[in-house]
Amino acid sequence: MRTAQTESLTRQKLLDAAQELMMTKGYTATSVDEVCTAAGLTKGSFFHYFDGKEDLGRVVAQRFYEGMRERFQSAPFRQKQDPLDRVIGYVDFLIAHSRNPMVAKGCLLGTFVQELSETHPKIRSVCAACFEDQVAFLMQEIEAAKAKYLPRARWSARSLAEHLVAVVQGAIILAKSKRDRNVIEESLEHYKEYLNRVFDR
Secondary structure (H helix, E strand, C coil): CCCHHHHHHHHHHHHHHHHHHHHHHCCCCCCHHHHHHHHCCCHHHHHHHCCCHHHHHHHHHHHHHHHHHHHHHCCHHHHCCCHHHHHHHHHHHHHHHHCCHHHHHCCHHHHHHHHHCCCCHHHHHHHHHHHHHHHHHHHHHHHHHHHHHCCCCCCCHHHHHHHHHHHHHHHHHHHHHHCCCHHHHHHHHHHHHHHHHHCCC
């Protein structure tokens, strides 16, 4: 009889294998058989936890974002008192993260959206919700900075937050095409310079 801990470890193995394969090959090119082989488990184990490949992809996307979200929740910039310092600290945190060799594999959410937005609405919906959560967090910080420093400015905090997400995702694509993750850092440095100009720093 399986214990809850054993079941949790089995599911974890499947998710770890799926995330690694889908980050490397994409969703379409990754088969359930490959996930099971990489995890060292049977298809029976797979279907005990997931209804099918799309269900797996949806959970992998959620899990990928939650891991990223946890890293941001504990990041040093969260302790800064000034909202603009927190926004700039957020960008600096992204810059530091871009130096991690794992970043060369890209963003799973961005990869999924590009590959599946027209064919897998459930996965697209999960990715959209994850991006929106990221925008909402940043938008709140930018709104606070705007209220403090530029209360009469006509631009919206949402547009500036979405701009950062667009910069990151676009930079990741360009970095992958050039096989040069330095592109991400350079793009974020440009965004930070733009941010400083917007707030007249």
